Amino acid sequence: MSDKDKTVVIGSPEQLAQPATRRSFMKMVGIGGSIVLLPSVFAACDEDDDLVGPGNNGGEVTLNLSNDIGILNYAYALEQLEAAYYTQVLAASVFAGLPANDRELLTDLRNHEVIHREFLKRALGTAAIPALAVNFGNALGSRDSILSTAQTFEDLGVSAYNGAGKYLTSAVNLLVAGKIVSVEARHAAAIRDARDTTGRLFADLTTLTAFGADEATARDGAREPAFVLGQADPFITTTVRIGSQPTA
Amino acid sequence: MSNQPILDSIDPEIVETLVSRRDAIKKSGKVGGGMAAALALGSAPVAFGAFARSAYAQSGGPADVINALQFALLLENLEAELYKAVLNTSGVPAFNTAFNTVRGMFTPVEVATFQLIRDHEIKHVTYLQQTITALGGTPTMYNAATTFDFTGGRGSGTGPFAPATTDKAFLLLVAQTVEDTGVRAYKGQAGNLMSNNAVLEAGLQIHAVEARHAAKIRRMRRIAGLAGDVVRLSGTIRGGGAAAAGAQGSPPQAVVNAAAAIYGGATPESNTMHTVFNGTANATIDANALGLSFGVEAVQEAFDEALTRAEVVAIVQPFIIPTVS
Numbered sequence: 001m002s003d004k005d006k007t008v009v010i011g012s013p014e015q016l017a018q019p020a021t022r023r024s025f026m027k028m029v030g031i032g033g034s035i036v037l038l039p040s041v042f043a044a045c046d047e048d049d050d051l052v053g054p055g056n057n058g059g060e061v062t063l064n065l066s067n068d069i070g071i072l073n074y075a076y077a078l079e080q081l082e083a084a085y086y087t088q089v090l091a092a093s094v095f096a097g098l099p100a101n102d103r104e105l106l107t108d109l110r111n112h113e114v115i116h117r118e119f120l121k122r123a124l125g126t127a128a129i130p131a132l133a134v135n136f137g138n139a140l141g142s143r144d145s146i147l148s149t150a151q152t153f154e155d156l157g158v159s160a161y162n163g164a165g166k167y168l169t170s171a172v173n174l175l176v177a178g179k180i181v182s183v184e185a186r187h188a189a190a191i192r193d194a195r196d197t198t199g200r201l202f203a204d205l206t207t208l209t210a211f212g213a214d215e216a217t218a219r220d221g222a223r224e225p226a227f228v229l230g231q232a233d234p235f236i237t238t239t240v241r242i243g244s245q246p247t248a
Numbered sequence: 249m250s251n252q253p254i255l256d257s258i259d260p261e262i263v264e265t266l267v268s269r270r271d272a273i274k275k276s277g278k279v280g281g282g283m284a285a286a287l288a289l290g291s292a293p294v295a296f297g298a299f300a301r302s303a304y305a306q307s308g309g310p311a312d313v314i315n316a317l318q319f320a321l322l323l324e325n326l327e328a329e330l331y332k333a334v335l336n337t338s339g340v341p342a343f344n345t346a347f348n349t350v351r352g353m354f355t356p357v358e359v360a361t362f363q364l365i366r367d368h369e370i371k372h373v374t375y376l377q378q379t380i381t382a383l384g385g386t387p388t389m390y391n392a393a394t395t396f397d398f399t400g401g402r403g404s405g406t407g408p409f410a411p412a413t414t415d416k417a418f419l420l421l422v423a424q425t426v427e428d429t430g431v432r433a434y435k436g437q438a439g440n441l442m443s444n445n446a447v448l449e450a451g452l453q454i455h456a457v458e459a460r461h462a463a464k465i466r467r468m469r470r471i472a473g474l475a476g477d478v479v480r481l482s483g484t485i486r487g488g489g490a491a492a493a494g495a496q497g498s499p500p501q502a503v504v505n506a507a508a509a510i511y512g513g514a515t516p517e518s519n520t521m522h523t524v525f526n527g528t529a530n531a532t533i534d535a536n537a538l539g540l541s542f543g544v545e546a547v548q549e550a551f552d553e554a555l556t557r558a559e560v561v562a563i564v565q566p567f568i569i570p571t572v573s
Contacts, residue, residue, distance in 0.1 A: 101481055104482075108481070108546070108549065112484065112549060114540060115542065119522065119533060123524040123526065162449060162452040162456060165448055165452045166445035166448050170525035172523050172524065172530055173525050174439060175438065175439065175523075176522055176523070178435040178438050179551040181455070181456060182456065182459035182552040183551065185457075185460050187484075189460035189461075189467075190463050190481060190483040200360055202361075203457060203461060216371065217375040218367070218368035218369075218371035218372055218454070219450060219453035219454055219457065220456035220460070222452065248445050
């Protein structure tokens, strides 16, 4: 299947109503293909049914990872996901009923991730990718699902930064990434610990092998952008594609 | 091959990871005939033998890598030996005896936590030794009995950190500062690993494990009763200097001074100014001026800071009997 076959281009809102387009649309969703909504689609939407927004397809974003800006945008994408998640957690109906310790923890994480997101946005300036649309499905319904989803995001974030460090050519940028990744690791440990009774979950590397951790040498996760974005994909309704590949 | 005996002691998987054929070709720039032949054979250990001689032994970058790893090895030895003594598994009987009192205060779950942390540090020591060897260096071996003094007395055994052997809260403070120092030290060395992608990635992976340890110990202290104004359940560091340690009571002045160095330095943990290279120039951004309203404490917590090697040496020297350079 060529890349062209994996992409459906929609140029007008009317096309969305045509059976052939709908079939292609659903097929693309099923195989993880891309759906391109040309600007004309949005231009035709009035404010009440804008296609961009939580729960809708938010268009498409391409990450060109072959330079530091691209890697920082990759980090910005992940921080957007985390910040949006905790922002929604704090607004969820179950939040007020959580124990005080959980509320402090989740509020701290919301604060830190929003700060990371806004910092990277400021750093990238006009090179920043647009805001991503997200959808967390049923994750916000209970303490257990809130914390387990948070754990996935934090462990994933650690593995993402660890795997991307080698693609940064600037020592200054590597240092900034290092300043952030250890905070993500602290978050991951804290969330895990809040769910734990054994005293070991905070750094149980045997539960992190899917993220690239190695228990034998006591190393945390490290994963490539393609893997990380694949894991994040179910929560991001914007289509995030990798354009140019990272170069070490 | 002349360096076959060295290779015998190296885990082949580590060699393969550290010296992928792709890296070898890229970093050496010019591949000699013997090297090319070895690469063509597809055997990482064989290729490595040629690689160690032809590339790593010469240019400046690889020397920086080994130097940084040797420094990390010293710190990991200190950590591993401390936790071994705490858990009565040190090879030095006097170290084990010293921690008898505080050891009796641990719950089984706390013991499990310390065992996990100890095992990680021991594995880091082994991994760093193997990595240094794989890169053509000779890992420094340390005799714990003649190298470390966990009281911070450089061999006197009566330094200001001696209360850690009898006071659980104080021991947790020490463990937290040890882990946070480790996080800051690795962060400060990352730039020295940039010439070797595999080693840089491994260093970042270890750095994250140390951060997990630090966060857990902060949570243990908080849940044991410390106030939340400094020690957060998120395991992050609020503020900078001595106050960021969240010490209880009135610790000895030497301990306060140590905490001031551990959370201070040229770029203290309270720093909010961070520099990014945007493709054309360095831009320094104040993360406390992003138009958010979470307070400066949250901004301080959101970024950990590095320590220079000299700063780390000054912090750990009281615990290490020989002079650290």
